[in-house]
Amino acid sequence: MHSSISRSLLLAATAPVVFGQNITVDNTTVEATSDNVATAAEGVSTTSNSTASYFSSESAQLTDSVIANLTGLNLTGIDLFGFDTTENSAAAKRGVGSICKHMPGDLLYPNWIIWKVFDLLLGGALMQPVPLAAPCYNDHPEETDAWLCSYITANWENNSYIHSDDPTSIMWPLYEGRTCMPTDYPTDSCTQGAYPEYVVNASTVAQIQLAVNFARNANLRLVVKNTGHDFNGKSAGAGALSIWTHNLKSVEFYEDLEFGGYAGPAFKLGTGVQADELYEAANKYGYTAIGGEGRSVGVSGGFLLGGGHSPMSSMYGMAADHVLSMEVVTPSGEFVTASETSSPDLFWALRGGGGGTYGVVTSVLVKVFPKTEVATMTFSFSTGTNVSADAFWAGVRAYFGYIIEYVDAGCYEYFSLVQTGADSYYFGMAPWWAPNMTIAELKELVAPWFADLEAVGITVEPEYQYFTDFYDAWYAIFPLETAGTTVMKTASRLWPKSSWDDATSLNATFEAIRETVELGGSVLAFNIQGVGKAIPDYPDTSISPHWRETCLHAILAAFWDEDSTDEEIAEVSRTLTEDWMGIWRNASVGAGSYMSEGDVDEPDFQDSFYGDSYERLYELKQKIDPWMLMYTPTGVGSEDWYVTDQIDYLTTQNGRLCKA
Template sequence: MGVSSYARVAASLLTVSSVIAQSSTITVDNQTVAVNASTLSPAVAIVSDEDLSAPETLQLTDAVVANLTSIDLANASLFAFDDNATSIDARSLGCKVFPGDQAYPSTLVWYIFDLLLGQSLIKTVPLAAPCYNDWPSEENAALCTTITNNWTDSYLHEEDPTSIMWPLYQGRTCMPTDDPTANCTLGAYPSYAVNVSSVAQIQLAVNFARNANLRLVVKNTGHDFNGKSAGAGALSIWTHHLRDITYIPEYNSTIYTGKAVKMGAGVRAFEIYTAAQSLGVTVVGGEGRTVGVGGGFLAGGGHSPLSSLYGMAADQVLSIEVVTPDGRFVTASLEENPDLFWGLRGGGGSTFGVVVSVTARVYPVLPVTVMTFSFATSTNLTSTTFWEGVRTYFDYFVEYTDAGIYAYFSTILTGADSYSFGMAPFFAPNKTVSEVEALVAPWFDRLAALGITITPVINEYSDFYDAWWANFPLETVGITNIKTASRLFPKSNWANDTSLNATFDAIKTTVELGGSFLAFNIAAAENDNSDNSVNPAWRGTCLHAILATLWDSSANDTTIVEASETLTYDWMQKWRDVSPNAGAYMSEADISEPNFQQAFYGTNYDRLYALKQQYDPKSLFYTPTGVGSENWYITGQLTGLPTQNGRLCPV
């Protein structure tokens, strides 16, 4: 959205306020409130600052909040900043208020909130509602067919204000169906969402949720493996449309002078990569095309096809614009609010505030060579030899990451004692075809000696974008019969044959038991900006491994819980046993991970918890496995099938 569009947003807010000001009362559902027309001002101030993006120039200020009291309504204080942030522990208030509670905001209050937002409040209608008769205003057979046919497409879910890409954690309450008489409920979808186009709207939503004791969630694209943007009865802040991109040819800070780019929180990987290509630079972003780079991806650390060469996405960040739990809009950098800056880069999404934009360093254009191949058991290749072939690859993990390689590969059980291995792809930034061939020659010679025949497909690209786009297809989402867990295996496990063989045997065993093994041979290189809250386990890793369990799509909750608990407490324990001091990548991990504090945050957790109490003492922001989440729980949960479909209450 360009500057002119934001000017229209500002004009819309002014118009809405003018409409209110021209009326002496507002009546909604037989509730009437008086309006003091002489002093009412719009819920936005336009701030002039050349360093701000267009959405950031529209802010909620103290003067604006003071003017809101001109509405003759006791609830005007619901939109005020928090000037006494340490005065109360939110847990003393009990559970977050829920639809139907006496304390839940009335229809009139929601109406006024919407007016102050410039009419950007959306009452949730589940994405698949057109398939159901019990949503009569939405039932539409043709639309249902379209939604059903595209349900696994990530674009469909990210363009919806409340849908998530992994509905297992929403409760599967409104899935596509060919039975229109079935029941569709909100489940863990938020009750309302704010379609954000300005900082002022985020501030209003943060203040309203905090003052009304509402559960608050944040959705960017909804990619998170554990559905963290879901929350029954919640108000959601939808940052998806914050997509400004600004090139900074000469950025100057304490540690960095050079080219940089500022991107809105809603900018997706394909958008920033496209922009970078046009600018003649390279940006460190995600592997998935539709991942929101400035959202939960970066907050969780953000692994990238360029991580073995340049480090995590969080390591590239030079400053962050954020709305904090008290409703204030602040800059976090090494020069301003450095403690918050440290926590936002790796400490998890929906924890310390709502990120509005991120400024990150960029790199020169670099060539990339990409290789793909596969092999599988057959009449000519026994399972014993197959596993020997996979084992040879493990010998080169450290060498390859030291060379800047990022490889995505899989090993899957395909039948009785049958397996397949797929390299898709071996991604080699700043390497030529001949350099890659020389690098893998020792490994390939060993495969040939075992009688394993492969036919590598190798392509060289002149820049990162073309290599990435051609080799990382759009991910499949929306599936409810899979659960995943992950582990960051440290390079120290490669120190000798004993520990390496134990690591390999643990992984092999879980695949033989039926787990699907998807993994990244990756390192997290460090730079002069790596003093952040990224899980320390990343700094010593050479293998980010994901293990998935699947069940029949018609399985009941009992079957799902059994499969889930087997993954968490049986299969994954084998991995933990051979890497006891390691961890896991929070954004692609098991929501039921035991001791998540250690696994996802490592030695940073105590500092992060203290920071959480400093910036969010009233626990406005909650997300499963987030910092401080152990102080809260969701009612009505099954042990092995945690969802966000319940009331949020203090422990």
């Protein structure tokens, strides 16, 4: 498990919302308290359609009888919390048909009385947060805290947990507008930017249902945050109401689950469970779970909903391939089980169609696999006295010649290519991950490539390690991920195996990647495939078909100076999107990109991120969410909306959300 500074300290400025004192009950003005406005939830049976019982958080639900009791109270704005029915005209009255979502200051934006009622119905789970780095500023709501500011600054890029454990902070602050960053100048201004205005710290399904109904009926922008790992700012939104699912961390193990055609071990996971927590639980019971490489990634949230690539993908395929069922609050506020037999269209869409799009997932039921031995290897080489640039690139080109062989063997290689100076380059393998292999078998596999390196004058000194189980290998070999950078933007490409069909196409692939590194780009890449060696047959999901053809998932990064203007950043971004990635797209016509690690400005994102699944996904989106309650940048249906006050190629969520 991870450790971090006390949450009560970091969240000092996100205490429950304090409002005025009175509300109207039966035309009488009284003080609003938990005595006259009870928490809106009813305990229901723990039985679920997925065989695995509801968690206690899921058995507390918003039901029709609860809504009937609420409407009888004659509270101000109580109609905003009901389900979508023909009798409930709240949505129409609040302007759901208007061109833009309501923002603070708008005439139809809910007033303090309604937010007070909302908080009471939630049982005190409503927060009005300030940005994580607000203690660095004099205009912090409490007071400047030099020690806390120093802690946040020191951990901002080196400890992803401080972002995942905060109700609004995201890993890529570029997309919330780079507002309220850590600073040594407390007289600067800390603004809310694209951080949500209010947050529901969800601990029950009923709270999520209330938030969904409220946002839909009041025509508010709604966002969902689990850990904030997404590369495109899907958890940000100016003026939004946010549902924070991070604390839904229940875990239940089933030794012999029988569900559908599956019989075997499985875990039911709350949507807030992170990779380190899942892997620790799986290790406790002697199994291998499929999750992300990063320790703080929320496995059951956007990771799974986007497909989810893993160190085990070359062996077992994508993480979403192994989901048996999901519990989810839909945009209508209904709580349903999604599986092959219950809401099957929704189940199809949730496994790959993207997070924050089709509903708010509260838990998932996933298969696990036998304990796995793993051999690992790390090494690097670079240009230098005895290695020319030509020799360096010859060594990298030799590696590219073995990429298909390595993924077909079930391996996963995580490597980087960086320009370190004029005609100076670095290649780092950190790590090579070889499941079901011994060190001897790994050495035998890579011997031909290492011989090629020696032939061009490159000597490497690998560090090998062997582990009897996945958890120990993963924990030892993958460091805590960095986050919070404000000087970088990334884009990605899923290079297909067809690019290795012959020498001509392989050379074109290699030269395209080499050219962008020589132009100043940095590459972080995964030699990985989306169809597992051990399980070549995969279920019908909405995972991008591009993943099924992939053997190399490559991310290209461009950088700017810390003091760059918005216009200068936009130009760097344009160069990345149009010029550098144009080189990659021209060398891989018809290929795609991974939505969770892609470019928010990706041209034709519908095909790049979703492939030929997009038409079906879009049609289902219109059916499930005709209000477009759940908008995310590059999400399904997002082309029908836009965020105001944007600079081309500097796409943030710091603006009003309006219909296109």
